Amino acid sequence: MVIKNAVNERKCADLTTLYDQLESHLRALDTLGRSKEKFADFLSPLVESCLPEDVLRTWERHTTSSILNNDAELPENSQRSLENLMAFLRQEVNGEEMINLVRSGFGFQGKVKREVVNSERTEIPSAALIFAAKGRIKCVFCSNFHPSQDCGKAGRMTREGKKTAVLRKGLCLVSLKNGHMAKKCHSNVRCVICFKRHYAVLCRELLNTSKNVFPKQVNFNNYKLPTQQIPPLLLRFRTGATGVIADIKQAFLPLSVRPEDRNFLRLLWWNIKDRSKLEFFRYCRVVFGVTSSPFLLNGSIRHHLNSNEYQLESLQTTVEKLKRGFYLDNLTTSVESQEELEQFKTQTMEIMNAASFELRCWVHIGVQDQESQSLIAIKWDTETDELYCVSLQVDIGFSETVSKRKLLSMVNSIYDPIGFTSPATVLPKLLL
Numbered sequence: 026m027v028i029k030n031a032v033n034e035r036k037c038a039d040l041t042t043l044y045d046q047l048e049s050h051l052r053a054l055d056t057l058g059r060s061k062e063k064f065a066d067f068l069s070p071l072v073e074s075c076l077p078e079d080v081l082r083t084w085e086r087h088t089t090s091s092i093l094n095n096d097a098e099l100p101e102n103s104q105r106s107l108e109n110l111m112a113f114l115r116q117e118v119n120g121e122e123m124i125n126l127v128r129s130g131f132g133f134q135g136k137v138k139r140e141v142v143n144s145e146r147t148e149i150p151s152a153a154l155i156f157a158a159k160g161r162i163k164c165v166f167c168s169n170f171h172p173s174q175d176c177g178k179a180g181r182m183t184r185e186g187k188k189t190a191v192l193r194k195g196l197c198l199v200s201l202k203n204g205h206m207a208k209k210c211h212s213n214v215r216c217v218i219c220f221k222r223h224y225a226v227l228c229r230e231l232l233n234t235s236k237n238v239f240p241k242q243v244n245f246n247n248y249k250l251p252t253q254q255i256p257p258l259l260l261r262f263r264t265g266a267t268g269v270i271a272d273i274k275q276a277f278l279p280l281s282v283r284p285e286d287r288n289f290l291r292l293l294w295w296n297i298k299d300r301s302k303l304e305f306f307r308y309c310r311v312v313f314g315v316t317s318s319p320f321l322l323n324g325s326i327r328h329h330l331n332s333n334e335y336q337l338e339s340l341q342t343t344v345e346k347l348k349r350g351f352y353l354d355n356l357t358t359s360v361e362s363q364e365e366l367e368q369f370k371t372q373t374m375e376i377m378n379a380a381s382f383e384l385r386c387w388v389h390i391g392v393q394d395q396e397s398q399s400l401i402a403i404k405w406d407t408e409t410d411e412l413y414c415v416s417l418q419v420d421i422g423f424s425e426t427v428s429k430r431k432l433l434s435m436v437n438s439i440y441d442p443i444g445f446t447s448p449a450t451v452l453p454k455l456l457l
Contacts, residue, residue, distance in 0.1 A: 043077075084113055
């Protein structure tokens, strides 16, 4: 409310609405344990800063006159001052409602005096506002606000049409900016297709066709694995009597990239003979760390499991567990008995080895002298078959002064996707 009133100084809400908002916020703070008795020193100036200027002047005159006339004593603490302020606002609201009732009930048609507001903007623009205004770049090809080199409409235009649009607006053919021509441009722009000094949208090697070469909008979030898959995965891990985990060795290495798509995975590296020169290299395999790589890995695994040769009735149970048990390169599932474990392990390794996926680090309960394992960032004690959301090395009892940084580090170190520890972690998060 303070920031809103500071930004929209000329659009202050009426006193009734403002009082209702303040009362609701104060009650919400009381519900969360932030009572007026504890935080009055902090809440009192905040409430005053939310008031309009005329109401604040009236409140100051009311306080001063009450003290001079010995009608009220000077508040000993901020809690008393906050209670008096809310009582004063309640009286003002009641008085305003009574005036409105009298005017509407007796047909009062008099003109209400309104404050004359100057329509001219007198505020000085801040640095953030100037930076935000400069960040709105207008496209050359579609006149929308985005960089011209990322325009989706440009993919449906011919190169001559794009060049004409750039020259008509007096822009540089290299950087697509105004103020200079291409001959005097000092930009380090390089095309990812032909490596010349221009953006890929103006490359000659692109076909002059109406086909949309550059998509309108590429949302890489659609190719990410949703974190909502983790809670069901952990619940299925507890379905059977024996939990089983494994992971794929060098999971992205068996996935090859098509030769026509390798230009999008280029990198610069020094020449082996002459270190002063740079060379372009292309990745032939799916790169670990690229946004779409997890999607490609899990899509490849599902495509392999959907092959006709694995649709046999004897393999259906194993295939279904593999489809629902993989998250990235980690396999998490459960079985009912030791015989089922051996059969599942044999069939799984046979199926995955056919696609050059080597499963390793098989872990299950019942193995002696086995260290605690990581189950999707959760600790799993294989001897006691218990899951830990908090690391065993965390020392909760601090011998030194507890700071906000230390408390924040401790709270954020707890990874609990299911939410078992929420009753204990919600209070520290509220304090921060």
